Amino acid sequence: TTVDIDSPLEETADIYAKPNKKYFGIAKKKNVIIIHLESFQQVLINMRVNNQEVTPFLNSLYSDKNTISFPNFFHEVGQGKTSDAETMLESGLFGLPTGSFFTKLGPTNTFQGAPAILQQKEGYTSAVFHGNVGSFYSRNKVYKNMGYNYFFDQGYFDQTENSNIGFGLKDKLMFQESVKYLEKLQQPFYVKYITLTNHYPFDLSDEDNDGFIKPETQNNIVNNYFVTAHYLDASLQEFFKYLKKSGLYDKSMIVLYGDHYGISDDKNTALATLLNKDPSTWNKFDNAQLQRVPFMINMKGLSGHVDNEYGGEIDVLPTILYLLGVNTKGYIQLGTDLLSKDHNRNVVFRDNNLINKNYTIFKNSNGSFDVYDNKDGKLIDLNNYPDLEKNITQIYDKKQKLLNTSDTINNKNLLRFYTPIGFKPTNPQDYDYDQEDN
Numbered sequence: 001t002t003v004d005i006d007s008p009l010e011e012t013a014d015i016y017a018k019p020n021k022k023y024f025g026i027a028k029k030k031n032v033i034i035i036h037l038e039s040f041q042q043v044l045i046n047m048r049v050n051n052q053e054v055t056p057f058l059n060s061l062y063s064d065k066n067t068i069s070f071p072n073f074f075h076e077v078g079q080g081k082t083s084d085a086e087t088m089l090e091s092g093l094f095g096l097p098t099g100s101f102f103t104k105l106g107p108t109n110t111f112q113g114a115p116a117i118l119q120q121k122e123g124y125t126s127a128v129f130h131g132n133v134g135s136f137y138s139r140n141k142v143y144k145n146m147g148y149n150y151f152f153d154q155g156y157f158d159q160t161e162n163s164n165i166g167f168g169l170k171d172k173l174m175f176q177e178s179v180k181y182l183e184k185l186q187q188p189f190y191v192k193y194i195t196l197t198n199h200y201p202f203d204l205s206d207e208d209n210d211g212f213i214k215p216e217t218q219n220n221i222v223n224n225y226f227v228t229a230h231y232l233d234a235s236l237q238e239f240f241k242y243l244k245k246s247g248l249y250d251k252s253m254i255v256l257y258g259d260h261y262g263i264s265d266d267k268n269t270a271l272a273t274l275l276n277k278d279p280s281t282w283n284k285f286d287n288a289q290l291q292r293v294p295f296m297i298n299m300k301g302l303s304g305h306v307d308n309e310y311g312g313e314i315d316v317l318p319t320i321l322y323l324l325g326v327n328t329k330g331y332i333q334l335g336t337d338l339l340s341k342d343h344n345r346n347v348v349f350r351d352n353n354l355i356n357k358n359y360t361i362f363k364n365s366n367g368s369f370d371v372y373d374n375k376d377g378k379l380i381d382l383n384n385y386p387d388l389e390k391n392i393t394q395i396y397d398k399k400q401k402l403l404n405t406s407d408t409i410n411n412k413n414l415l416r417f418y419t420p421i422g423f424k425p426t427n428p429q430d431y432d433y434d435q436e437d438n
């Protein structure tokens with residue numbers, strides 16, 4: 001069989017947004033610190049429970065004078081959750097419709113990954129910090145294919161009897177333990193912290209709770225979610241304190257994003273009571289609104305504001321690269337810079353449903369569309385708006401093609417046949433951090 005690389009390439013060639021001069025390169029040669037907020041939903045920002053702020057530090061960061069915040073930013077993962085959020089961030093391609101990209105394809109596929117691009121174009125050193133074992137999601141293999149210089153997994157951190165919970169090291173300890181490595185990294189660096197404590201089933205021991213009183217909905221998972229989110233928030237506050245004290249803050253751009261929901265749709269009616277919404281009228285429109293996750297860019301000197309642009313995880317890589325002054329022309333990346341005037345404003349979920357500024361759009365199994373007006377959450381009778389239906393069909397089909405193209409590129413490992421001009425293919429053998437390869 002022949003592998004048709006040309007057609008996916010042609011289909012993606014027009015996905016390119018002209019950089020916004022105001023932002024292009026404003027973070028050039030700065031360190032980049034990505035903070036992956038595990039299971040963290042935007043709804044937590046500025047939320048109060050029992051008269052306490054759930055996430056006081058992130059709230060302050062959200063409206064900080066040096067932060068650009070995107071309240072209309074959505075996760076776009078399927079079953080691959082964390083792994084597929086990482087995939088979008090590092091590769092600019094979507095994760096998979098079923099299963100985890102990291103587990104299924106990450107160890108064998110060719111990437112033009114963010115760490116490799118930044119190393120080659122701007123001389124960045126790269127590293128990941130994560131409190132779980134390195135073989136989880138095959139990260140120890142996938143990161144080599146992405147060009148990560150270092151991977152500090154659980155084995156690199158001091159551990160005591162009580163230092164782990166759930167999948168691994170508690171977030172506060174992960175940040176603390178990372179410092180001894182971070183300080184030795186060659187600058188500029190591109191590092192990613194993948195937090196872990198705010199993960200289902202959201203367990204936290206009492207000694208790690210600083211007195212936060214959890215809500216009392218009928219669902220205990222929902223109640224506990226607020227406790228671990230509060231803990232994650234406090235761990236970030238400590239880390240920022242360190243960054244400022246050490247002086248690293250002044251030389252860095254910090255990017256925070258939530259990877260996916262923490263509360264699954266079937267528990268959202270319990271959440272509804274805390275949002276002063278009526279659980280009895282809760283529907284798929286409401287579920288879709290809760291797929292918002294944080295996306296914030298914080299940097300000294302950045303003129304901060306809340307940017308209401310609609311976007312999703314697929315847009316993170318081009319956004320970051322543009323801020324660093326790296327043009328992505330010639331790279332197969334399927335999102336667009338959120339700060340560009342050409343940004344594509346239709347956000348596609350991994351199940352192909354859509355959301356944009358005006359509408360939340362679902363395709364039914366019989367082929368018809370359910371379209372909700374974002375203004376009032378009401379279902380629109382498309383019989384009265386034939387042009388709208390036509391327009392939505394076009395957008396849906398275009399995004400379906402985009403997801404299919406991404407799947408083709410990934411499933412057939414097509415990037416092994418395509419190297420952008422000026423990019424040197426990544427050799428996983430150049431990297432050695434297989435402390436426990438199993």
Ligand code: GP9
Nearest residue numbers: 080081082083132136167
């Ligand atoms: C595991 C962690 C969780 O190391 O990243 O992954 P998830 O269950 O959220 O996909």
Ligand code: MN
Nearest residue numbers: 039081082259
């Ligand atoms: Mn996750």
